[in-house]
Amino acid sequence: MAISSNGHAASRTNGNGKLRGYSAWSLFQHGVSDAQWPRAWRGHDLxxxxxxxxxxxxxxxxxxxxxxxxxxxxxxxxxxxxxxxxxxxxxxxxxxxxxxxxxxxxxxxxxxxxxxxxxxxxxxxxxxxxSQRGHMTLAHNDSSLRTMRWRAEVNKLQDVDSDVIDPGEVKKLVPHMDVSPYARYPILGALYHPPGGxxxxxxxxxxxxxxxxxxxxxxxxxxxxxxxxxxxxxxxxxxxxxxxxxxxxxxxxxxxxxxxxxxxxxxxxxxQTFPLQAAVTEPVKPFLDTVVVSGTLHVYVSQTDRGELVFGASVDPFASYSIRGSLEFTEGLGGHVLELMPALSKMRLLRQWAGLCDMTxxxxxxxxxxxxxxxxxxxxxxxxxxxxxxxxxxxxxxxxxxxxxxxxxxxxxxxxxxxxxxxxxxxxxxxxx
CATH class of the missing domain: 3.50.50.60 (FAD/NAD(P)-binding domain)
Structure with a gap:
């Protein structure tokens, strides 16, 4: 759909203010012809x-x-x-x-x-x-596990679906996760939140x-x-x-x-304003159904519908208005992701970016x-x-x-x-x- 800022709105409403959709036939017609898509929103003089x-x-x-x-x-x-x-x-x-x-x-x-x-x-x-695929926050030490239990109880009191799961359940949800006791950052459990995505x-x-x-x-x-x-x-x-x-x-x-x-x-x-960096890999066959987060390692990963893995971390440790990526971020991020899922070592990063975060x-x-x-x-x-x-x-x-x-x-x-x-x-x- 075009996202230009000028055009006509009449073709998108049904007369009572409700947005009107397109039939399968009209979508096919637009796809095989040179007909112009109606503009998504109009332009106006100020x-x-x-x-x-x-x-x-x-x-x-x-x-x-x-x-x-x-x-x-x-x-x-x-x-x-x-x-x-x-x-x-x-x-x-x-x-x-x-x-x-x-x-x-x-x-x-x-x-x-x-x-x-x-x-x-x-x-x-x-x-x-x-896509409500679930959200999992890992606990790598006793202090983190106590915080996860605290959060789970607060969530339950507000009728929000969250619970602490053990390493075996983590492995069932994410088979590629290293949950062995010999990992550098062993997984003691996780806060699992099914409505997340x-x-x-x-x-x-x-x-x-x-x-x-x-x-x-x-x-x-x-x-x-x-x-x-x-x-x-x-x-x-x-x-x-x-x-x-x-x-x-x-x-x-x-x-x-x-x-x-x-x-x-x-x-x-x-x-205060801080940069926040993220990165994405080449697309691969979907294998990660759940969003995985590690507060200890300051990293999280999810997989898009196109198969790319999206990685992120915490904000940069200094206030700035820069939105340029850094090699230091990529190296740290890659190392932390591989601590969790060593099988990803051969995947290639395609690009990285940054945004600005206002922290209170x-x-x-x-x-x-x-x-x-x-x-x-x-x-x-x-x-x-x-x-x-x-x-x-x-x-x-x-x-x-x-x-x-x-x-x-x-x-x-x-x-x-x-x-x-x-x-x-x-x-x-x-x-x-």
Missing amino acids: ADTYDVIIIGGGVHGLATAYYLAVNHGITNVAVLEKSYIGGGGSGRNTAILRSNYLTPEGVRFYDRSVKLYEHLAADLNFNVMF IVRHDAVVWGYARGADAHGVHIHQKTTVTGIDVDAGKVTGVQTDQGRVSAPVVVNCTAGWSTLISDMAGVEMPV PDYSPIMGPTGVEGFYVDVGWGTYGFKAGPVSGEAMADCIAHGRPPEIISAFGIERFAAGRLVGEKGAAAVGH
Whole structure:
């Protein structure tokens, strides 16, 4: 499907706002003819005023726009993206989904996101390729095993399916895993989370963009925000390289640049930005059904539907805005993966990349209103922002529509840092996935 930003929406709706699909025959006709595919979303001139301006055209910004329109009927919305839709963190992640976090607040939040992902393809009428293949976090020492049991009990109290399994069960799920007691990092057990899995990140972004556009949202690519106008403690609009636009509500849904945008409104964010690297191998016959994570080795691996193995690790140990890969990362990553699955030694890495992660002191996001009236933030997602896209969009839309945070994100307000009410998720979010 074309993803250009101009075209016509009428061909994609059935008259009642629902997105219309294509029959098998129409797909065949387009495939064998020179007929033009309808555009996935339209292009618009930048209006002088909107009810809501969302800065950031990734999954969080687009989901917020979509749920504002669908759940609250707020359609006079602009999404401003300095590059192309999904070109930031949404296009530079490994798209692993899970809800087996450590705090009750985190578990409830991410479980809602997994449930939204489960029927997202039907809601958007767009295949997001969600594969619930299970998520396994390995324990290599007694301390890790205690943490896994802690997380499992917290998950169960929130009705989330997670349990600690022994090395024999690990071997059944991943036959290529070295679970012998003679391994350098012996596997004592694992936290197994069946609802976890992987999704196609660009499909999610395109689906939300298409859905938001069908409900009247304006999506503006190649539009850079250069300033935010504040008068008497209230937001009045934004300055862009295309001109000034007025709006009583501005939402910061950026990653990597969240502090820069918040500074424009005079709001300081306790956020540091770190690169996160990942790599992918040549495709091979599918053999790995489960996402495998090792916090001790700071590595995780999953296999795509095309057969490639996707590897990732924790964030780089220094703050930076660089998105270049490094040989040091590749060497360390390769060694750690082979500690777990020695049989992969002959596989070839095809490419590696990096994205930018905004880390908060407690490894939890910052969501909701700020000290500037009309200025909202949905930032600080660290290494786990993509899995939270649907629930974040739903919750932020509710927050904007009603002027107060819903209960599901009430613990993530910026005021928690001054009050000392941190939501410590480092024990469940220290590896970059």
